[in-house]
Amino acid sequence: MRTAYHHQLAELTVQLGEMCGLANEAMRRATQALLEADLDAAERVIREHDRLVEMRARAEREAFALLALQQPVAGELRAIFSAIQIIADIERMGALAVHIAKIARREHPNRILPDDLRACFADMAKVAVALGENAKQVLITRDPERAARLREQDDAMDELYGNLFTALLDDDWRDNIPVAVDAALLGRFYERFADHAVEIGRRIVFVVSGDLPAPDEITTY
């Protein structure tokens, strides 16, 4: 009985890791769709999001069953408690990739971003996917130091996000309003993706230590 229980608990951790991997893959593809006007990549991100939604429902059912049937305590209860929150974070990460993919699809075959913004978005995507990958590793390994480092890694995103708005709001910036509107929203999607990865790190620190680090300040550009 306890063996089955520990198997289920380990299985839930594996599922979270897989879900995070799917969200990261979605973000990588959405970026490809955005930067290269790649319609197939965009369609695939949009289509495959259903899988993440199904995995979310399944993981929630399993977390619920573990609570109902096994009455976990201490570290195991913290793991399930945190899983409930992390599941929602990961699904949001996937949904943010879908937003990016939908904007890319709408503008296809055109590229949305002018050359002067492409590098900034390529960098934001790199940081976002790296944070997502680290969050995935943290989910699997529960390394609290790596978890805590996610917040520092997010500083790079905050800086890029700030740079984006500095560029958009510069008087010399020559592009038009539709591009500015899309760029602002797209920037926000990458920044939020990174925030969810940081939140996963925070929750894993709680699983390991029982202490929940304070949340970050809310930064508006």
Add this chain to the structure above:
Amino acid sequence: MRTAYHHQLAELTVQLGEMCGLANEAMRRATQALLEADLDAAERVIREHDRLVEMRARAEREAFALLALQQPVAGELRAIFSAIQIIADIERMGALAVHIAKIARREHPNRILPDDLRACFADMAKVAVALGENAKQVLITRDPERAARLREQDDAMDELYGNLFTALLDDDWRDNIPVAVDAALLGRFYERFADHAVEIGRRIVFVVSGDLPAPDEITTY
């Protein structure tokens, strides 16, 4: 013992209702700050968010203690399971109000929005706060029909959100890029606030019935 337990469970519900009330009040004030360039209102929203963050931490501790000490089952377990998710939704609603307040504060004493967009934002704010109020009532009453109606009420937000982008992207729209960038982000903040209220309704349907309604499609403007 069981009496103390039911008291704690009822207390958690009261806390969620209060938190949702604070988030709604923050959104009302942030809108006042935005539409009337009201610096005091903006400062108050930003300052008072700490209270919601503290209440979040407290509500999470209490939900955790209920799971650890009382080993709830069935409807009571569903209530606590959902509370864990709802706590995060409410805190986000408050954070979205802070984003709006910070944009209003940054531009003070100027009003950010040109006259042709003010009505749209006044309407979005009205829908957002009404959804937030309904979510609060649903948290307290657990009325599943009212919970299910939140999704229909959100259609009004989706329409306003669509109208906003139609206006922003119209070739005749004469305003400048900084205004467009702020308006796009502000619109997104109101729309997300409403989404979280709908999500609360979905979770309450689960508490009452044991069935979780399917999530909405992801709408990108």
